[in-house]
Amino acid sequence: MTTAAKPLRSVLYMPASNLKALEKARTLPADAVILDLEDAVAPEAKEVARAQAVDAIRQGGFGRRTVVLRVNGLDTPWGSEDLQAAAAAGPDAILVPKVNGAVDVAAYDSAISSAPDHTRLWAMIETCRSIFALESIAQASKTSRMNVWVMGTNDLAKEMRCRQTPGREPFHGPLSLAVAAARLYGLTILDGVYNDIENEAGLEAVCEQGVDFGFDGKTLIHPKQIDICNRVFSPSEADVAWSRAVIEAFKLPENQGKGAIRVEGRMAELLHLAQAQRLVAVAEAIAAAEAT
Numbered sequence: 011m012t013t014a015a016k017p018l019r020s021v022l023y024m025p026a027s028n029l030k031a032l033e034k035a036r037t038l039p040a041d042a043v044i045l046d047l048e049d050a051v052a053p054e055a056k057e058v059a060r061a062q063a064v065d066a067i068r069q070g071g072f073g074r075r076t077v078v079l080r081v082n083g084l085d086t087p088w089g090s091e092d093l094q095a096a097a098a099a100g101p102d103a104i105l106v107p108k109v110n111g112a113v114d115v116a117a118y119d120s121a122i123s124s125a126p127d128h129t130r131l132w133a134m135i136e137t138c139r140s141i142f143a144l145e146s147i148a149q150a151s152k153t154s155r156m157n158v159w160v161m162g163t164n165d166l167a168k169e170m171r172c173r174q175t176p177g178r179e180p181f182h183g184p185l186s187l188a189v190a191a192a193r194l195y196g197l198t199i200l201d202g203v204y205n206d207i208e209n210e211a212g213l214e215a216v217c218e219q220g221v222d223f224g225f226d227g228k229t230l231i232h233p234k235q236i237d238i239c240n241r242v243f244s245p246s247e248a249d250v251a252w253s254r255a256v257i258e259a260f261k262l263p264e265n266q267g268k269g270a271i272r273v274e275g276r277m278a279e280l281l282h283l284a285q286a287q288r289l290v291a292v293a294e295a296i297a298a299a300e301a302t
C-alpha cells in the first residue's frame with residue numbers, strides 16, 4: 011500500500027523523551043505513532059528527545075505502523091534543528107505545529123527538502139488564524155509534501171477560550187469546515203485528542219462523532235484508547251456487505267448506463283457506488299495492514 015492508502019484510524023502521540031515509550035510504540039496496535047518533540051517534552055529535554063527519536067526511526071522495527079516525528083515550530087529555539095534532524099532521519103512523515111497559512115506550509119516544506127521522497131509533511135490545524143485560512147492551507151498541498159492534517163483541539167480551545175464540552179459544540183464549525191477543506195484537496199484529516207483517559211464511553215462517543223464529521227481517524231494520548239478508536243473508525247461488517255452488494259449490482263448488464271438502481275430494497279445512485287468503492291477499499295486496506 012502507498013502511504014496515502016494506509017489506515018490511520020488510531021494515531022498515538024508518544025513522548026520522544028521517554029525511551030520506554032519509544033520501545034513500546036513498536037508493539038502497540040496503533041496504525042501510526044507520533045514521536046513527539048513538542049508539547050510532550052519539557053524545554054530542558056528537547057535535545058535528548060530529538061536524538062532518541064532519530065535513533066528510534068533509524069533503528070526501525072515499527073512494522074506496519076506509520077512513523078511520524080512531531081517537531082517544534084520554526085519560531086522556537088529548537089525548530090530548525092528538529093527539522094534538519096527529521097529530514098535526515100527520514101520518517102514516514104514530519105508533523106509541524108501551528109500552521110496558519112500557505113506561507114507556513116511552504117516554509118516547512120522547504121526546510122525538509124533534503125528528506126527522502128517517501129517522507130510526507132503533516133500539518134497541525136490548531137489556531138484561530140488557521141480556521142480562517144483552511145482553503146489556502148489545503149491548496150498548498152499541490153506544491154508541497156503535505157498530505158495529512160491533524161486537528162489540535164486543545165490548542166484551539168485555548169485560543170478560543172471555549173469549554174471542551176462532551177458534545178464538543180464549540181468545535182462543530184471549525185471541525186466540519188476543516189474536513190470540507192481537506193476533502194476539497196484530497197487530504198487525509200485526523201480528529202483531535204480526547205483528554206479523559208479513563209472515560210471509555212466518552213471516548214467511544216467522540217470517536218463516533220468523528221466518524222460522523224468525516225474524519226479518517228483520531229489522534230490519541232494513551233495506548234488504552236487504541237482499541238476503541240480502531241473499532242469505531244473501521245467500516246462495520248454490515249456496511250462492507252452493503253457496499254459490496256452495490257458494487258456488484260452496478261456491474262450487472264441490465265444496470266449498465268443507469269444512474270440509479272434498486273439494491274436489496276434500497277435505492278443506490280452512482281454517488282452511492284463511489285462511496286461503496288471507497289469504503290470497500292478502506293476495509294481491504296485495514297485487513298491487509300492487520301495481516302502483516
